[in-house]
Structure formats: C-alpha cells, structure tokens
Amino acid sequence: MRSVATLAILLCGLQATPMRVPVDELLERYASGDFESAVRDTSKSYGLSDFYKAIRAQTGATKWINTGLAPLAEPATQAKRKLIVATFVLEVLDTAAVGPAGNWTVGQPPQILLEYACGLLRESETPLPAERRWHMAAMALIESAGAGPALDKHLGHASQRFSDEPRFVLATAIASELRTWPDRRGDDQLETDRDDAADRRKKYERAAAVPAVSAEAQLRWGVDEFRQNRTAAALTHFDEALKTPNGGAAPDSYVRYLAELFRGRTFDQRRNFADAVASYRAALAIVPRAQSAMIGLAAALVRVDQREEAARITNDMLGMAPSPADPWLFYGKADARFWPEWIKALRAEVVR
C-alpha cells in the first residue's frame, strides 16, 4: 500500500515527505530493547524542536507513560517509564548533536529537552537507583559540548537527588573549568570567563578529598595551575594524580596519560626538556600511538639535540594510524569517556 501511495504522490508531481513515526510508537520500540533503530528513526523523523513538541504533546510521552505497556500504571511502573523516556531523550540528544556549547544555553532545544527529561525524573519523590546513572550520562553529554553553565544547572538538580555522588563533586569543578576554554590561538580575542580561579581552586580541593575522584581532581587542578603559568604547583598536582589514592581505585588510563602529558608540557614550559622527554615517553607507555605525546616527545628531543630520534619518532607518527582514543582530544569532555558504559547500564535498566 505504501509503495502505491508513494507512486501516486510522485505521479502527481508532489515531493514525498518522510512520514513521522509517532513518538509513543518510538518509545514502545525503545522500551522493548530496539534501541538503535528507535533512536535512528527519531533522528530521521524529527529535528530537536519538533521532537520536543511531539514528546510534550498529549499523544506523546505522557500518554505513553500512563497508558503504555501496562493497563494502568502503578507509581513504580510510572517511575520506570519516566526513566525510559528520559534515557530515550538522552540518546536522541547524543545522536542529534551535542556541540557547540551555544546549543546548550537556556532556551535552546538540547537544553530544553534535557531539562524536560530531568524534570520527569524529579517528579518521583524517591529516585530510582538507576536515576543516578541517568544524571551521570546527562552530565557526560553536556561536558561533550563543553557547556559549563548548562553543566552547572544540571548539577544543581543531580546533586539534590544524589548528594553523595563523587563524580558530581568533581563535575562542579569541571563546570567552572569549562567556562575558561577555549584558549586563544589567533590574533583575535575570545570571550571566556576566567575570573573565578579562587573559586575553582576550592572546588578542586573539595573533589581531591574524595577518594573516588581524587586523582582526576588533582590532574585537572594541575592543568588549571599550568594554564595560569604556576608550573611548580602544577607539577605537584600531576604527581599526586599519578599516585593511587588511598581507598580509591587506581586512576584510569585517561587520567594517567594526561598527567604524564601535562607533566611533559609543564617541563617544556620550564625548559627542562630532559624531564619532558621522560614524561612523554611515560605517556606513550600508557596510550601508544597517541599523537599528542608523540609530537611532544619529538619536539622535546629536538631541544635536547636528539634530532635523529626526533625525526624517527615523527616519521613513525606520520606513517601509522594514530590512536583514536588520544585522551588529549577528550580532556574537556571529561566524563564523556564513560558514556558507553553508562548508557549501556541504563539500557539494561530499560529492558529489565
């Protein structure tokens, strides 16, 4: 039937427009575990503004939450369905677009959608345990865009619901830090908010006292000091980041690589190129083929007159496929490295 209808439209000289799949149908598919295709079809059918309108419409998410799979939803089922809607929204946002940061200012579709989903979850007085993961995934999404103010706003809600979450403590500092990026490269001025260094320092200090995120807090604190040209303080923090925190898990490779890379950068700035070489080598032992450390190493080797090795490393670097997971490229995206793990856990909750 559909092909006949399409043919009829074409014969009439009209342009066929893609049929929009109703939101409740997409939600039903998502809830049954058909994650990728439900999200893909949503992205095909809707822009973010239209998706927001559709999901807020009477035939949208509210209808599905109340009258979907179960005949009459009990509060617990309702809460579960709200989590499903909220997770679906996160995945649609991830597929549609996360950057640039300007997309996340108040009133922009990503911010409105996220706020809507967050609000749905907060309607339940007692949060489901999985809601914690949802807030963390939302946080990762906002960090991907580098949107400090939006992260601050979201953390206000997330921390109220889960005040004991270590990553929210760290993210409070990250939200402040994100306002300071990007740095200038060209001749032109950039507008960034760099005036809250003291406030940021307090936030890093607080996060550094939380074992689960201590190493990462020390790393970021060090980077902040490095960017303010306080190299001795920066090195102290990088050293701390490389130590396994008492009671916490060993820092992951992202943290260790970046601590070594920024040690290298700091030694370069202090014109201590021999130690810079050692740091870059240590970074490459953690993430081989990462171009950020390879080029840092080659440049430092030139400065200690090891030009032959510098050229060899550069030639190797240019001739090989680079590591796709160079942590330097994800420094500002912080928690985004956990997105696959967190969204997987949320999906498991959806179909449970």
Added chain:
Amino acid sequence: VRPLVHGPIWVLAVLALADAAAQQRPTFSTAVAGVAIDVSVKNKNAPVTGLTAADFDLFDNGVRQEITAAGLETAELDVMLLLDASGSTDGPTRARMTNDLREVSRMLRPTDRLRLLLFGTYARDAFGTVAGGSLPTIPALNVGGATSFYNALASALTLYTPTDRRYLVFCLTDGADNTSVITPADLQDLAGRTDGSLYVALLGNSAYNASWGWVPYAGGANTKLLKDLTARTGGLFYDHPAENSLPKNFRAVLDEFRTSYVLRYTAQGVQKGGWHTVTVTTKDGRYKVRARPGYQG
C-alpha cells in the same frame, strides 16, 4: 637555512670527505659548528645573481665570519607540503588536490623529493617520499575533522634532511588551529632549530568553528606568529596572495627558493650553544638582503 651545529647533521657535513666508518659515529656534541644560511639578494624585486663569498659580510653573534662558500644553490630539494585535509578529502576535493599536487611535482627535478603531510585532527604522511616529476595520488586518509595545524608544522620542523640537500616546507592554510598540543612558543623554538626553510601562504578567513563541541583552542589565524616563524627559518609568509591555488603559490615559493644563495661558514669566536644572531649584508650595500635572523646552537 641549515644550521649544522646539530649532531647528526653536522656529522654528515664534516665527515663527508672522511671514511664511511667514521660517519657512523653518533656525535651529539662537537667543538666545530658548520652553518649554512639561505640568503635572498634582490635589486628592487629582481634576484641578483653572480655574487661570490667576497661580496658578503656575515656576523654570527656580532663576530665577523669567514664565508667558505657562497652560491646560487643548486642542491637537490626535499619538499614537504602541508595541506589541511580536515573534514573530508573524498571525491572531487581529493581529485582536485591530486591534480594540484601533480602540477607541483612536475615543477621539481627528478632528483628532488616530494612528501605530503595531510592534517586534520591528526597529521598523516600521504604517500611517503616520491621523486620530483612523479605523479602521486592522494589516498583517502581520514585525518579527522578538527585542525591540529601547529602539530603538523612541528612535525615538519622536527624532521631534517641530509646536508647535501635543501629542505623546503610549504604550507597552504587558513591558519586555524583548535586541537594541537604544540604551542606558538614551541613552534618558535623549533623554527630556530630546523634545517628547513618554512614558507606559508595564508588563504581564506578562518573563523571560530565550534561545531565540534569542546576544543582547547579557538580564534582565527595568528598572522604575527606565522610571519615570525617563516622569518626565523629564512622563509616567507604570503598573507592572502592574489592567487589561491596550490601550484601557483608553490611556483612563487620555488622561484624564490631557487634564486637564493647559501652561505656556508664555520662559526669562529662564538659560544656553541644558545641563540646565534646572524646578520648578512652585501659589501656594497646596494641590494636588499633577506636572511635567516639566526639559529639555535
């Protein structure tokens, strides 16, 4: 310009007449500094030919040096092209780039060598080193959608070429950089130490492209930096030249490069390390002289 004070390069220069075994010695510190300085001499805009060592005055850190050789350099070239391939180089873009590249290749002699470095988020060697006049094809390399221009520049500057060849680095760019770990200060330092001559043609207008989400750096081209880098290597910076094609810009660079003199000397009466300021003039003072301002010893 090629300051030859760096270990392996100096070794090759000085031991060119020595036995082969001696050339294997890893010599990273030396008491002798062999230096080669590229010098462009012009009468108004026309290159001046026919000068000899006796026509030049050269000072290294204020100390007059004896020029042992001077000539319009005919040495074979190692050419490194740097092209921005961020985003996609598929389809027509790659075909056009390949045509341009082949035109550049045809400008070179068979004994010259050509290499292409494509950069985006990453820097990649497109096809290795090929002989001048050959017809390479640009492969479908994915270098990512961001721009690590400074990393690519640093890559070119950390390479070196045998002393019997000259190393020319040419970059066609909009000057944008948003993901390099290498800083302007790093580049300035490397430019003072490289064997190569850097030429940059700045095209278009780079704007802050934030479509990526978080990036560490933003802003348009740093023209002041690019001017400084090219000057440090004895090269030239072309700020929005009239022509915007790769072959036409490269032709201008090659003409400039091939009509420059190379002055060679062994530095006497100066400390080996640190920055060496070099000044070159013609004795009669009639001509406009452009030379590398110095080198890192």
